[in-house]
Amino acid sequence: MTKPDRPKSAARSEHSHSAHPHAALDTVAEAQRLHELLAPTVTAADLYLEEVKVHLAGSHRTVSVVVDLPEDASGGVGMDAISAISRELSEVMDADPYDDGRAYDLEISSPGATRPLTEPRHWRRALGRMAKVNAADRENFMGRILAVDDDGVLFKPELPVKKGMKAKQGEVEKVLFTAIRRGVVELEFARLEEAELDLEFEPTGGNAVDGEGN
Secondary structure (H helix, E strand, O other): OOOOOOOOOOEEEEEOOOOOOOOOOOHHHHHHHHHHHHHHHHHHOOOEEEEEEEEEEOOEEEEEEEEEOOOOOOOOOOHHHHHHHHHHHHHHHHOOOOOOOOEEEEEEEOOOOOOEOOOHHHHHHOOOOEEEEEEOOEEEEEEEEEEEOOOEEEEEEEEOOOOOOOOEEOOOEEEEHHHEEEEEEOOOOOOHHHOOOOHHHOOOOOOOOOOOOO
């Protein structure tokens, strides 16, 4: 079983073409081109295309694709979905009219549970989860994500207590994206509905995640 703080095992597809000299490849531009090429297929599969990267070794390419669920979904991308989208994207790349004939490996993965929260959609995907935040005015701030809007995140803070004591919660507060330097989900092993949440501030626009999900 894949640990929740690591990406799910990638699905790999290998393709070879006739070997011949190739022009220099701008991997950043190629990644952007492939992002545009692959995005419609990922969206049609009810997934979100998080990232495309291209790594070059000689005349061989490794195309790494990260897919996620839509931001209003809970849980993670299952291995069946990873396998299915791998086959579909492989077919799209095989039919790419602008492919230069380089051999390539296609690797598909999904984000790990503790991937950095760098975009508003990442925070929305983490609704109901506990997060550790380093902000402009504090470090290692712990709080449960209650809601996310265009300019920040609403937290139910977890106050520091002595070891062995029951956690205490502070007053709900909002932290602006402009003040957040780093955010990451904290893994929890208790079911979310067992946490002592103020029902007045239950998340909206997304479902709470039970335990660690897939």
